[in-house]
Amino acid sequence: MxxxxxxCLYEVLGLNRDCTADEIRSAxxxxxxxxxxxxxVQSGVSEAEATAAFQELVNAYEVLSDQRERAWYDSHRNxxxxxxxxxxxxxxxxxxxxxxFSNSVYSGYSDSGRGFYKVYGDLFEKIYANEVNFTKxxxxxxPREAPVMGNxxxxxxxxxxxxxxxxxxxxxx
Numbered sequence: 001m002x003x004x005x006x007x008c009l010y011e012v013l014g015l016n017r018d019c020t021a022d023e024i025r026s027a028x029x030x031x032x033x034x035x036x037x038x039x040x041v042q043s044g045v046s047e048a049e050a051t052a053a054f055q056e057l058v059n060a061y062e063v064l065s066d067q068r069e070r071a072w073y074d075s076h077r078n079x080x081x082x083x084x085x086x087x088x089x090x091x092x093x094x095x096x097x098x099x100x101f102s103n104s105v106y107s108g109y110s111d112s113g114r115g116f117y118k119v120y121g122d123l124f125e126k127i128y129a130n131e132v133n134f135t136k137x138x139x140x141x142x143p144r145e146a147p148v149m150g151n152x153x154x155x156x157x158x159x160x161x162x163x164x165x166x167x168x169x170x171x172x173x
Contacts, residue, residue, distance in 0.1 A: 006081050006104055009073060012060035017074070021065065028061040052107045059103050076101070097123075111151050121149040 010017050013027040033039075035057050040050035063069045073080070079098040099105050100123060106116040128146040135142055150158055 006099065006102075007056070008077065008081060009060040009064055012056055013064065015064075024061065024064050028057070028065070031057055032061075048108070055107070056104065063102075109152060117149065117151045121151075124149050 010019070013019075013024060013031065015023055015027055019027075032054075035050075035053050037047065037050040037054050040053060041047055045053075063073050076098060080102055100120070105114075106119040107114045109116045111117045111121075124146065132142060148154075148158065
């Protein structure tokens with residue numbers, strides 16, 4: 001499952017798009033037993049791949065089992081699956097944000113590769129660079145440095161909401 005290809009959440013569960021809530025629950029329970037990392041590792045799959053496969057399954061279930069999340073996914077499915085840019089390496093200066101509303105854009109919580117902190121840190125840097133470029137084009141004073149994204153080792157004081165975030169228009173609740 002280390003592929004960066006986006007998969008339809010219904011495909012992950014092996015279901016049609018018109019499935020019922022009971023079918024979603026049943027498919028998840030059946031596949032969770034088959035794809036649990038402990039079982040996959042015993043069958044020769046690497047621990048990272050087994051964890052990624054299980055995370056993909058859990059994500060599909062969490063989205064499709066929640067009525068509001070499922071409705072949002074259904075209405076944005078094509079944009080998520082078939083957007084022209086990817087989470088990493090897009091040549092466009094303005095990032096396509098739709099893929100970032102799904103946890104399929106990252107794998108694990110590391111600061112490298114497709115890890116959460118790497119993917120979203122790169123995204124925030126790209127958005128900030130876009131803001132700086134726009135500010136320069138308009139001849140406005142340059143904004144201060146953007147807040148740091150942080151990582152797994154970030155101290156709590158850095159990760160919690162700081163007053164400086166409000167000057168950028170960000171609010172963390």
